[in-house]
Amino acid sequence: MIDAQSYGVVVVDPAAQERHWVVRCRKGDETALGFLIARHRTRLIRTASNLLRDRHEAEDVAQESFLKAFRELHKLRDDRAFSGYLYRICVRLCMDRLRLKRAEIAEFDKATPSEGGAIENKVLIEKLLAQLPADLRTTLVLREMEQLSYEEVAESMKVPIGTVRSRLHTARERFRKLWIEAVGE
Amino acid sequence: MKIRLFGCGKFRYLAIEKYDRDLSPRENDFYRKHREVCFGCMRYEQQGTNAMNLVRGAMIEPEISEDFDEKVLRALDKQPRRVVFGYWSPTYTGAAVAALAILATIQLVTGSGLNFYKGGPRQGAYNKFSSSQDTLPNLVLPNSVSVNH
Numbered sequence: 001m002i003d004a005q006s007y008g009v010v011v012v013d014p015a016a017q018e019r020h021w022v023v024r025c026r027k028g029d030e031t032a033l034g035f036l037i038a039r040h041r042t043r044l045i046r047t048a049s050n051l052l053r054d055r056h057e058a059e060d061v062a063q064e065s066f067l068k069a070f071r072e073l074h075k076l077r078d079d080r081a082f083s084g085y086l087y088r089i090c091v092r093l094c095m096d097r098l099r100l101k102r103a104e105i106a107e108f109d110k111a112t113p114s115e116g117g118a119i120e121n122k123v124l125i126e127k128l129l130a131q132l133p134a135d136l137r138t139t140l141v142l143r144e145m146e147q148l149s150y151e152e153v154a155e156s157m158k159v160p161i162g163t164v165r166s167r168l169h170t171a172r173e174r175f176r177k178l179w180i181e182a183v184g185e
Numbered sequence: 186m187k188i189r190l191f192g193c194g195k196f197r198y199l200a201i202e203k204y205d206r207d208l209s210p211r212e213n214d215f216y217r218k219h220r221e222v223c224f225g226c227m228r229y230e231q232q233g234t235n236a237m238n239l240v241r242g243a244m245i246e247p248e249i250s251e252d253f254d255e256k257v258l259r260a261l262d263k264q265p266r267r268v269v270f271g272y273w274s275p276t277y278t279g280a281a282v283a284a285l286a287i288l289a290t291i292q293l294v295t296g297s298g299l300n301f302y303k304g305g306p307r308q309g310a311y312n313k314f315s316s317s318q319d320t321l322p323n324l325v326l327p328n329s330v331s332v333n334h
Contacts, residue, residue, distance in 0.1 A: 033261065037254050045247040055248055066257045125243040144240045150205070165205075172201050172237065179236040 015080055022079040025070070037066055040083065044090045050145045051094040051138060052101075053126045061097065065090040084155060091138065091156045098134035128178045136171035143168055192219055196226045200233055 018039070024032035044065055048058035069086045076085055129137050135157075142153045143164075153168075154161045196219045199212055208216060220227050250256075 030258065033258060034254060037257055041249060041253060042247055045249055046245070049245040049247055053245070055245070058247070059250060059253065063253070063257050063260065067260055070261055121239060122243045125239055129240075140240065144237060145244045168205070169201055172204070172233065175240065176233045176236045179239070180232055 018082060019079040022073070022076075022082045026073055033070065036082070040066075040086055044086070047087070047142075047146055048090060048094050050141050051091070052097060053129065057097065061090060061093050064093055068093075088156050088158065091142070092158075095134050095138050095157075098137060101130070124182060128175060128182060131178055132171060132174060136167055136174065139164060139167040140171040140175065193223060193226055196220070196223070197229055200226075200230045204237065 018036070021032040021035050025036060041062060044062040045055075045058050048061040048065075049055055052058050052061065065086060068089050069082075076082060129141070132140070138157060139153060142148045142156065143150075148156070150161050150164050154164045157164070159167075192215070196216060199208060199216050202208070203216070220230065
């Protein structure tokens, strides 16, 4: 049988490679830790930024996610599932923070309409998103901004797909209403 | 005054559904026809589309600080100390204290520890040994072994 290696071609399967690094990580290899951090940091920070709307806080959450994932690596049964495991931790940490934030924001002002460019719109969107409950907000952001599939959203939030569907429906409807109230269309 | 036609509810439901799935030909037909006759629903659809476009456009691109990896690795270096500290967690300490208390209670109740107060366990052991000294069995040596006095 001829395989790719006999021709001097090295086939790199990302999943297999990651599994290899996770195994080495379990043995305390620092290079493996570095590799896994480098591989997942961008995605984690991007998701956390979109959920929390704060870059510094997002970096803190990403860091915390890595620490938690590495400390509880022994709980991971399947080495191939590291990516999903890490992402799930990050989403859950973001949701915890959002719940705390929402409790603080509840007393603040309502969103004010603004006519202007992209920055004003972003500020407005942040204010509107802040008025949604953490569950709805997370579902909406993961689906619309992160472009995850229903299955992926369900897996990262640890809820059934049916729940994701209904939450997304509610989130879109509520967001639309909030937006109309704010812009006054 | 807002005028709502028959089927507006269905239209609005489908308006959100169509973000995630392809509507069936029948649903599509209903959707198209209803939009043509109902101004309110047409506006509703536009507002929804605009709102979702805004959400998608508000994505934040990540900015990663240069020392991010170092920070994580440094924080991980502190881990062994925390693990060791884990052995002294309130659960383990409480369990150990409870176990000691139970052992002490058992000793006091069964009376095995009372010897200590009546001269102590050592004295008791000495008495036992000294009283049994007279009745020590004679040692029987094999013939090949000679004992010179």
